[in-house]
């Protein structure tokens with residue numbers, strides 16, 4: 001038998017922790033490892049596999065498009081790219097004059113948004129002195145230099161300082177917004193639910209107040225929906241629960257159903273800030289990934305998966321409640337992005353016990369478990385989840 005773990009350890013960059021398992025196959029909400037063990041996947045590649053594994057719509061879209069036209073460069077356009085841009089304008093609510101920039105990941109979508117923010121220089125006096133960019137403590141926006149500068153975790157940034165300038169981190173409170181937002185600020189970056197922080201919600205009324213104040217002071221409200229977007233919280237985008245629109249939204253994870261794709265969508269006047277030649281990406285928007293994303297959006301609509309995310313999310317909360325575990329103190333998040341708060345810092349041990357019981361859940365930090373199952377999850381999988389999580393809790 002091949003020792004994949006040993007070969008991984010000898011060849012992969014040390015940035016990665018040793019793998020939890022070596023996976024070889026997936027179908028629906030299930031994956032199999034190299035030893036033939038089967039796991040119920042309640043992480044979905046970190047909210048990426050919105051349609052689960054090997055969904056026929058994704059398989060067909062990738063197969064057809066790779067055999068037709070996979071890549072052409074940005075000197076040319078392709079129908080799937082134009083169609084996806086139009087659909088993203090529609091589902092985000094950007095409409096006209098919204099615009100879309102395609103890239104390959106969440107970090108790159110936030111890099112594009114960072115460059116957009118730098119272009120919002122003019123204040124009411126016209127002296128071009130907007131230089132501050134605000135982001136939230138404990139937020140996560142990616143690992144490239146710009147997206148890392150936005151990320152509110154000092155321990156992530158410090159080994160790579162100096163960061164691109166101008167970014168300040170503030171508390172996720174309405175008071176901090178009221179104190180900090182003024183004519184010196186170019187943009188405010190917000191994650192509507194902080195996924196990497198352990199699925200942490202914003203205070204009530206936060207996004208509505210942020211929208212008000214950003215409009216009043218000419219600040220771009222940039223919402224990072226890389227993890228929350230594409231139906232995961234029970235709406236196409238989490239900000240839609242609050243009846244507001246951002247000036248820009250970044251999208252990635254769930255959009256491609258497993259193929260790498262990211263996007264920045266701009267709204268209204270923000271669509272005029274980046275001009276010809278100011279940004280680009282070789283792979284961005286290629287027909288292989290955009291055709292696949294179109295198929296993912298079709299399947300979400302045809303299979304009613306946004307309503308499913310809401311209903312299954314409620315069911316999951318009920319299941320967790322009826323386990324009556326003294327270890328579980330709260331459930332956070334919305335739809336199918338849920339965080340389980342633990343009374344003790346044992347998230348790693350619990351996720352390991354769950355893996356033993358054939359269930360993949362994620363220790364987002366030492367006292368939070370993150371659940372992000374595929375949006376296709378159904379009754380059978382919820383029953384399996386309950387049984388396996390109960391088994392894991394009992395094994396602790």
Ligand SMILES: *Cc1c(COP(=O)(O)O)cnc(C)c1O
Pocket residue numbers: 104105106107108110140141142143191195196224225226227228252253
């Ligand atoms: C995952 C994530 C990113 C980074 O996306 P990558 O594709 O890993 O670059 C950015 N923002 C949020 C909110 C994320 O969850």
